[in-house]
Amino acid sequence: MATMNVSLPDLMREWVESQIEQGEYASSSDYIRDLIRQDQRRQKLLKAALNEGLNSGRSPRTAEDILQETRKKLTDG
Template sequence: MATMNISLSDPLKQFVDEEVSEGGYSSTSDYVRDLIRQRQRAKAENLLRQLIAEGLASGPAIPVTSETFDRMREELAKRLRREAD
């Protein structure tokens, strides 16, 4: 595990210490790791919302059939043959 040192103003350090003691964290590091995980989840949720919005804005859905996959395989095979040449 990597180590990272940070500097905090006295009011921020006091806030973190209170959060650790009131939040049931075992240490300041545990608290900071939890904050980072929360931010990672928030970013992932925002990306998912963005992708859903893009999908909804892209127009009506097109049914996917076995023929769709056959066509995709053919297109991929053609592309791979072109790249191999």
């Protein structure tokens, strides 16, 4: 396994240490590995959603239709 040194501001370092103290993670390396895994999953889902959108074809709605629908959703609640 390779080693990587990362510099963090004090507040971020304290956050990582608090996660370890709470028993969420065994070490700072464990915490960082989990963050990377979460980011990898998020990126995979985002790429799949983008591909789905690109492959779905053109929408019959106009940009104005979409804006009006969004405004209605925001004002209705």
